[in-house]
Amino acid sequence: MKYAFNGLLFAQRQTGVMRYAREILLVIDQICKKNEFVLVVPEYADKVPELQNIKVERYGNIKGNLWEQISFPRYLKAHNLTGVSFNNTCPLCALDGIIVIHDIAYKLHPEFGTSLHGRLSRIYHRLIFSRVSKSKIKIVTVTQFSKYQLIDTYRIDPNRITVIGNAWQHIKQIKGNSNILLRNDLKDKGYYFTLGSMSIMKNTKWVYEVAKRNPDSLFVLAGAKSKGTGNSFEQLNNVIALGFVSDVEVKELLKHCRAFIYPSIYDGFGIPPLEALSQGAEVICSNAACLPEVYGNTVRYIDPYKYDINVEDKMKEAVCDANFALGKYSWRKSGEEFYKLLAENDSRNKE
Structure with a gap:
């Protein structure tokens, strides 16, 4: 087991970002070996998906984004694992894994978040995006549109970014x-x-x-x-x-x-x-x-x-x-592509 999935979003309100994480994990869970990966969630998480092969570990009681910046990297370090984050953010002290950035609205459209919470969230996300852009962490995004916005805004090497889309089969x-x-x-x-x-x-x-x-x-x-x-x-x-x-x-x-x-x-x-x-x-x-x-x-x-x-x-x-x-989009296809990316990234890290 080399990777630990950041499960903070399973303690938050349901969003499209959570949907993406849940559906991708359910597919990976079907094709991976027993305990090949671990999903780390806060102890208070209440929306954790039922998984058979991915180990679920409840760890830490710190609330909100502090869990992501303190508890999750502490777990990674203690178990010598690499982090994978689905939720647009990741630990600032562990920029060596994979992050999914669905869009950069917080950077390009500050008018979308004018409340106190919105302004604080914008500051947090823009800090993460800036640090990610200067690191070597692998980035996944969901459309070519978002990929080129990342490239144009942050001058990121296109080879660092993989597009793995959303899908619709969950509604069935x-x-x-x-x-x-x-x-x-x-x-x-x-x-x-x-x-x-x-x-x-x-x-x-x-x-x-x-x-x-x-x-x-x-x-x-x-x-x-x-x-x-x-x-x-x-x-x-x-x-x-x-x-x-x-x-x-x-x-x-x-x-x-x-x-x-x-x-x-x-x-x-x-x-x-x-x-x-x-x-x-x-x-x-x-x-x-x-x-x-x-x-x-x-x-x-x-x-x-x-x-x-x-x-x-x-x-x-x-x-x-x-x-x-x-016909262009399926969770099965996206989950398999994500699993392949994990394997390829692991192989490169061993070289």
């Missing part, structure tokens, strides 16, 4: 539930659906502005913080703000929507439209950042800063079969 494990449709009197293909967030990056403002201009179309906004987003959705008669919905309910909403709307301003990958396509949904998607790379001609694009569109006219645009996007 979720069972749908039509109660969400019945409770809200939603008809099949009768509404436009989006996942809301307080984040400026996710751009729910676009949905608000377009809903105002399309009063005859129904828009459904879901998400833990979709209510009270500052855009007064409750004042629009053609918007239903559901608040928090479960993964089961999201899957059902995707299956039956007229189209899934994803107006994001910036993304390193953007998993939700892939999930939507997998459920047979049409997608209206931002043309920003990596999204055209991921989705090609399988979605209908919008400018996330322009609101004067007729959504029904937009739906008349022709698109390619969803399988052109879905």
Whole structure:
């Protein structure tokens, strides 16, 4: 056993970054030898995946990022292991393993985090990115877009960066539930659906502005913080703000929507439209950042800063079969590529 996986994110709220780590680890767990790797998590972690071959070690009670900077490197040193971090950050005193940097929004878009927590997080991430760029640590990212942003911003040798993408097959494990449709009197293909967030990056403002201009179309906004987003959705008669919905309910909403709307301003990958396509949904998607790379001609694009569109006219645009996007990405493929990278990196370190 040469590598230890940084499991801090399994003690945090669920995000796309956690999804990536979980799915990659589940694949590696299927193909690696018993105890070939260890996943180190804080003792208080409550979202740890069930693994058969990767050893899970609970270690340290320090909270938050201090666990990553103190407890995790202490474990690495005590067991003579190399760290692998999935969560955009890593120990500053152990820059000899592998880090996954999904995007560099903290560097390029400071306007996305203006709260005290956002500013502190931006400082922390920018420190990590700067130190990583000057080290020899191997970097994994999720799109060619993110790779070249890293190269252009930090002048990193392209040979240090490997692209291993996200995927969508996890949604197949979720069972749908039509109660969400019945409770809200939603008809099949009768509404436009989006996942809301307080984040400026996710751009729910676009949905608000377009809903105002399309009063005859129904828009459904879901998400833990979709209510009270500052855009007064409750004042629009053609918007239903559901608040928090479960993964089961999201899957059902995707299956039956007229189209899934994803107006994001910036993304390193953007998993939700892939999930939507997998459920047979049409997608209206931002043309920003990596999204055209991921989705090609399988979605209908919008400018996330322009609101004067007729959504029904937009739906008349022709698109390619969803399988052109879905076929490019699988967790199995990504997990195998990550496992291969671990083996190659280990071999180079022995030379």
